[in-house]
Amino acid sequence: MGLRNIFKLPLIILFLLTVAIVTLAFTKLTPTVVEVTDINFIGNATLPTGTEFENTELGGLSGITYDNPNQLYYAISDDRSAKSPARFYTFKINLKEDSFQKSDIEVVRVATLKDESGKTFTTGTIDPEGIALNNSSIFVSSEGDVSRGINPFIKEFALDSGKEISSLAIPQKYLPSQDKKQGIRNNLAFESLTITPDRKHLFTATENALMQDGDKAKPNQGTLSRILQYNLLTKKVEKEFLYPTTKVKPFFKLNGKFASGLTDLIALDNQGHFLSIERTFTGFGFVNSLFKISLSNADDIKNIDSLKQVDTQTIKPVKKELLMDLGKLDVALDNTEGLTIGAVLPNGQPSLILVSDNNFNNLQRTQFLAFKLKIESRLERILRLIRERIS
Secondary structure, eight states: OOHHHHTTSOHHHHHHHHHHHHHHHHHHHSOOOOOEEEEEEEEEEEEETTOEETTEEOOOEEEEEEETTTTEEEEEEOOOSSSSSSEEEEEEEOOOSSOOOGGGEEEEEEEEOBOTTSOBOOTTSOOEEEEEEETTEEEEEEOOBGGGTBOOEEEEEETTTOBEEEEEOOOGGGSOOTTSSSSOOTTOSEEEEEEOTTSSEEEEEESSOOTTTOOOOBTTBOOEEEEEEEETTTTEEEEEEEEEOOOOOOSOOSSOOOEEEEEEEEEOSSSSEEEEEEEEEOSSSEEEEEEEEEOTTOOOOTTOSOGGGSOGGGSOOOEEEEEEEGGGSSSOOOOEEEEEEEEEOTTSOEEEEEEEOOTTOTTOEEEEEEEEEEEOOHHHHHHHHHHHHHO
16 A cells, blocks of 8 residues: 555544554553552451451451462461461452452461471461462561560461471661661561562562651651562562651541551552552541552662661652542441452453451451452553653
8 A cells, every 4th residue: 555545544544553553562662561540349348356267266367469370369367376376368259340248258278387497486476467479389578576576577488388488688777776776666567568470579568667767657647668679589679669658637536546557568560560558547447548659760768778867858759649548438447458459350350359457356357348440451551641742
């Protein structure tokens, strides 16, 4: 077809041909980026405190991860081997596009975590909080116990036996010093854990600022958390990023209790895009918020040992965008701490599953929240980028 004949084509056909060519070029030249454009609530399901499974009390679920090939979910209990040895549970969740209830959840297994020698963790030596699937193994993060001089850790365990396989090195700046002026704060450490889809990088984050980085979260004041990027080949930290949490105003000043921070991350792609959950106990109920996170233009702060010693205004933090304020749901929220991308729904879009830590408290319950996400298609992304260029 000559140029003269091409220009005789209707403009709409020329436009579609142009879009097709650009789409093909984009497919070959750009990595896969996952952009969440919408989220809708499906439903919630709760398990009462005191629920028993295979002679263990099911509770304290502070992290969750999805095994897509086997269509199973693994959730870590933050029991410090007090009620039963440290453990994780396996669930089947029969998720539909428009409904979710207690009968859709089935507990199928409980597995005990064991150290390198094959022994269970003794009481108080572990505070498991985060969990991430890595093929036939899981990584688990423990916050340790600052008051007892027990350091945090990130270890890999066999999925079938629960036995420790390997351990990631924790940078010195995160280890508590004897004078309590450096390192993690007690119970405000590695709450988050996620692995990129290509299994090359693991990310964790501190729930609140390190002692040498700034104050912990307070009413009407956020905190400076850090995200750590591990290379799973070298098992060492490659980069660190600044994550300022969002300040929260308490509902009422009833008892002075307040706890707020970053409780989990889930990697959406291999290009530094995540969802995060921030949870706040205000003394009278919970404030839980979902954010979209991008590391694309964030500064690497790995070589900054203390944020107090630098001007943080000159540091580019991660980009945050509120995806959903869960308080707008017609649901009584609990202590939401874990999230994972779940099964693909019948419409071809992914689900999102959140889980709460009931603290083994009779006034709380284990709560699962289910959502359907909308992911931007390649064509939608190209058209959006074209619009941005034009504007």
